[in-house]
Amino acid sequence: MKLFDSISAINQYMTIIHSSVQLLDKIDKLEASNDKTVEKPVLLAWDNVSISELEFGYTTDRVLFSNINLQLDKGKWYVLNGAFGTGKSTLFKLLLQQLEPQKGAILIDGINMTQYNTDKLFSYLRQQGYMFDTSIRENILLGKDESDNFKEIIKQLDIDLTKSITDLSGGEKQKLQLLGYL
Numbered sequence: 001m002k003l004f005d006s007i008s009a010i011n012q013y014m015t016i017i018h019s020s021v022q023l024l025d026k027i028d029k030l031e032a033s034n035d036k037t038v039e040k041p042v043l044l045a046w047d048n049v050s051i052s053e054l055e056f057g058y059t060t061d062r063v064l065f066s067n068i069n070l071q072l073d074k075g076k077w078y079v080l081n082g083a084f085g086t087g088k089s090t091l092f093k094l095l096l097q098q099l100e101p102q103k104g105a106i107l108i109d110g111i112n113m114t115q116y117n118t119d120k121l122f123s124y125l126r127q128q129g130y131m132f133d134t135s136i137r138e139n140i141l142l143g144k145d146e147s148d149n150f151k152e153i154i155k156q157l158d159i160d161l162t163k164s165i166t167d168l169s170g171g172e173k174q175k176l177q178l179l180g181y182l
Contacts (some may be wrong), residue, residue, distance in 0.1 A: 044117035046108050054104035137161035140180045
């Protein structure tokens with residue numbers, strides 16, 4: 001049993017390290033471009049997102065996907081399904097501007113999304129997000145105050161906020177992360 005606990009702990013730490021590396025890369029890019037950066041307008045709403053002839057690969061000799069063309073309309077639900085390693089998460093990272101495509105463009109209402117600050121536009125729930133080893137309440141709120149909306153959702157879902165995060169399954173943890181976004 002101790003072996004499985006150790007493997008689980010290593011997996012959690014690797015997730016944290018992976019997230020931290022991406023964040024540090026983004027900070028490095030911001031610092032490098034700080035002198036020439038012009039404040040981009042914040043985009044809070046959209047009607048459609050068009051992905052046109054998108055190509056991306058983590059290395060120049062291995063293209064992950066190419067010629068991706070999609071039209072996403074506001075108010076509709078979409079499912080992205082595919083085999084392991086085919087670029088589903090990478091596509092979301094491109095939408096979040098955490099990565100840059102080698103070719104093609106992502107347009108928001110006909111304008112290249114790189115023209116906007118889209119931080120408030122999209123939310124992305126990682127497959128294995130990090131949860132703090134504390135109560136459910138603290139993991140959902142992350143230092144924010146409890147709103148009336150939060151209290152109503154918790155009441156309707158009948159969630160024991162004092163329960164420890166370590167008692168939850170992976171799927172339950174993902175649901176709690178989703179609550180944090182709401």
